[in-house]
Amino acid sequence: MSTDTGTVTTPEAAPLPADGGSGTPPRRGILTPFNVIAGLIILLGAWLTWQRFTGGLGAISHLSNNQPWGVWIGFDLLTGVALAAGGYTTAAAVYLFGQKQYHAAVRPAVLTGFLGYALVVFALLYDVGRPLRLPYPFVISPGVTSVMFEVGACVALYLTVLFLEFSPAPLEWLGWTRLRNFMIKLTIPLTIFGVVLSTLHQSSLGAMFLITPAKLHPLWYSNYLPVFFFVSSIAAGMAMVIFEGTLSHSIFRRQVDPAHEEEHHAVIFGFAKATSLVLMGYFGIKVVGVAVSNNWHLLGTRYGLWFLLEMLGFVALPAFLFGVGVREKKLGLIRFTALLTVLGIVLNRLNVAIICFNYRLPAAQRYVPSWKEIGLSVFIVTVGLVAFRFIVTRMPILHDDPAYKDAH
């Protein structure tokens, strides 16, 4: 089995720095291209934040009374939560289903999940009219008939669960061993509680759109929406693990110790096979969704073609390519397909929230995001990347801390 690290031509893996990577890597000066761009984006973000909280929502967005939810909900929230599903899928696979061989993928996945959810809440602060009142549904006046109450509760709880699940890494970095060992003992119940919470809010994000059969296009509206959102989140999570693993193993290869490197391939092939399975199942139940509502005739309309593009191009195709990639052991193909699956999830969530929502409104009244909205989303993602880099280059994520050989 070829053991090289795929298409990225890497010099002989640099031996780990002597102090086990806990020291800061040799820095090539502050003005690396990534830092410059990230700095600019963060400045832009700061300006947009100022505009948002002085001029109100309308100052920087095209949100309107016809389309109250735009890119922040469609992309940052819906897609962010779906792509952060890697956390519970990997943790469940390793701890609950006994797939010890993917052990190396747990910490990066949990980190991605934690950052993903942190960004979702961060984005929510911008989208919600009164961010300081976010705890109101739980403390002041709960509206239990709303699906969003259930989503809010689960996202808040799951953010804490993810934080606790993720906490061993910083604790090892800080050296607080006693607390770290206690956290390690909590891993199993946290994972179980995490999977329960994830099932709930991944499906409930879909259930939120059950209340608007009149506005969401019948091809995307179905009583199965919660099931669709949950199953597609599993596929999204695993695809994101592959995609994020590829990126981090090449960008932060100095952090990766040989053991992780070795397991990385097993993770990619194992997850690719699992994702292919889930995607094919998802394709099946989506076709059932069309059949149950007898919407076959709608496939012949423009929205029907857009639906076919989403289903054939971004669900069936990746499932097929993953299968080929696993059988022929083609790493490059699997990485490309992982990206394709991630884009598929982005497309599906944007379809449900924006593109096929209010499908009966005349084109002139349809929502088009303003560049400032997209700018803010880019700013939020950049903040996430910077945090990711800060954590990965310091804490034992991609490698084990030698002091804790008994590691998880």
Added chain:
Amino acid sequence: MAVEKADEKRQVRWLGIVALLVVAAVLGLGFLILDARAQRKPAEPRTDLISLEYPVTPGHPERAPSVFLHQPHADLDTTSILAGEGCRSCHPAREDGALSFRFMRLNDELPRPEMVDLYHDRCIGCHTGPAAQAGRRGPDGCGQCHVRRPEVAAAQANVVMDLGLHARHVKAFDGKCEPCHHVFDEATQKLVYMKGKESSCRDCHGATVVDARPTLRTACHAACVNCHLEHPHSGPTSCVGCHDLARFLAYKRPDPVPRLERGQPDVVLVHAAVEDIPQMEQPSVPFDHRSHERDVNTCRVCHHEKLLACRECHTLAGEERGGHVPLAVAYHAQGVDHSCVGCHETRKAAVDCAGCHSFLPHFALAPVFCQRCHSGPPPAELAATGGTMPSAAAYLGPRSLAPLTFTGDQFPDSVTIDRLADKYAPAVFPHRKVVDKLRAGIAASPLATHFHAEDDLACTGCHHHSPVGARPPACSNCHGQPFQPVNMNAPGLYGAFHQQCLGCHERMHKPTDCTYCHAARSDQAVARADQP
């Protein structure tokens, strides 16, 4: 190891490209089909389209009916293609020299195979023969005529020989009826003319062939088109000439339309069949037949089946031949426009009448109106005369409008409505001017004059739900606060004024903007000043 990686990369690229191409092809094809379907323009209406189809015999697979456009073929008349025969190349001549309007045959009864061959031989023969030689080859493939989704659609308006057009034809034949009207003489099995029996073609000719009587379509074409062909420039000979409604209505008609003299009485005493007279409860009705003729454009409006008296088919109890419609229902049926009451109801929608009548409940047959019509001799008297009916003219009602019964201060010139004055100044209601306008409308229509005999009836248009009199109750007596549960139907005073006045203005096409009735009181009045 490097080689293996290279061709793996190549394979991956190939696989990706092929997959994407397939997806792109499927979607591209889809968009093309959708665009084509969106581009398809709606079928063009043609008055000269004849859809040729043989009655479908079950179990026999049929091609789509073939589309035949008559006008392009008629235009070939002067060309060599029809070899000088003109219309006769498709319409053979009958014994009397006139054209038969059945294709290549004189009657309809042809079994299916012969009919099919008849059309195919003649049409395709001409298309590939003479037409081809003249360089205008016609369609000869099956699908070219039997078009499943034709771009043309039949749009023939079925037109009616109205009295105006009929009068023009009478003048053309200077009073003789024989050219068109005929009766089938059982004895001689021939069509003969019988004075006094002239009637509408529809009395005998129906939609289908009945014991050798051709259909209305064949009969009309045979009679009208042949006659127009014989006398050039006498009338339209092409389909569009008659079947295009706008063109048909635009033909000149004498004004005023002279009366169609067919021996009908001026005034008729309407009553049940002689033997049923003893069962009649209401007095008979003197009916001014002459004046009614002016209000309708064909006799068929009332004589909707046969040109006979109503009682011939509708007996008191209702007979099979009268569609089980009893005589009383025939005269008073609501919701149809060929009964007396039904027809009067449709007239109430006229602009001059809608003001009041749109508020009054429809078809309310208040007893007070019965005497309006039933003013003829009672059944007992009719029975006594033993058959010879007294002349009805004496019983007709008054023709002119009685002068107003209210005069002087009983009839104010104008009324100032100021109870609700707030944002707008009080409204001055020109009472006399409005009543005079309404009276003029009533006087203009004999129907209205007859029914509004006691003129103060017009007052109940506004002073409704109260006895007519010099001091009608004020609006505010009944209309006060709105939405009182005791009588949810009565609007409040504010709503009552506007619903009544604005409603009437709207239906009688009078101005409806606020300042027409009352000037705005606040500063907006200035801004209003410049409005036309």
Added chain:
Amino acid sequence: MSISRRSFLQILGLASAGAALPTTAQAAHGEFAGYPDSFAVLHDQTLCVGCRSCEAACNEVNNLPAPDRPFTDLTVLDEMRRTSAGAYTVVNRYRDADEPGGPIFRKLQCNHCLEPACASACFVGAFTKTPEGAVIYNPSVCVGCRYCIVACPFNVPAYQYHNAANPVVTKCTMCYPRVKEGLLPGCVEACPMEALSFGKRRDLLHLARERILRHPDRYVDHIYGELEMGGTSWLYITGVRPEKVGLREDLGETPAPEFTSGALGAVPMVVGLWPVLLTGLYAINKRREAVQKRNLTEAVEQAIGETQAAADRKAAQTAEKFKKDKEAAVEKAIQKALKEAEAARPKPPEEDA
């Protein structure tokens, strides 16, 4: 959405989990009749002449911000408008004056549903359906998530997008404070044509049916709002198809809360069953690992034991052999010594070993 709520739960596979699923209770209860004696408004669209007095009254009664074009300017009706942050109600013209049949106007505002989608969607319960019939909004708890605006099938609620400090959702409140005092809603009081009738919903339904019966040619025989979305407290009788005056006829009669009750019904099932399944799975895996480990250790011990025994035996054999060799060697050495002694005596040792 043709499948019912109960089949949805089966599809979720929860029924197959063996738990006898209680269908959501209200299915057993049947329809809810709503608050008895609640008020409503009947809008007779055929009476509306588009004078916009209702908009002016609504603006004044609720002291809304002044509009940019005065309420007497009727050119505003040239384009379609919807409710907005500053306008709880608008009048739209759906057929122009020059079209056959003349102009058609209709007033648009909150329909005060019997089962409001906004109330069901709000996760802080800011919207409540009052017994008086109005659906009112409580700005003091509103978080500004705008799910109510998404959920409303009539596109009515609006948001103050340009208010940074305390944006609120705005919509018609059926003049709830005035109605509580026994007054008429502002628009109803101001309408000159009395195209808006206010009263008990029950009475207004009778009134509407009677008007349709009395003037069959003026009205379409359909009271919009009697059943749509589970029934609304703002009823419409129209002269044309409701669709033509912007009243969607494809909304169905299912009340909004029912759309999400299936999914919400599944939440406790997931919370109840997933931990059991996952913990069980974990326990099974742990047990399997423990058994594997025990087998492994046993196997190892056994292996060690065997190798140990084999080693012992071999050791014993070698020791045995070693002892014999040594004795043999000693024997031989003795023999040799004897022989040498034998040889030395007769002759001197000519060759040395």
Added chain:
Amino acid sequence: MLAVIHTLQEFMTRTKGIVYLLILAYLIGFPLWWRFLNRNNKDD
């Protein structure tokens, strides 16, 4: 005892409210029950 329920919204508010409290109790009880289950066979 039970106030009359007039609307589906009122019904769901009451029932879902109680269900969420039950969920809270269940989530607290479950780990305790699990510990109770595994208390005696310490060595396992």
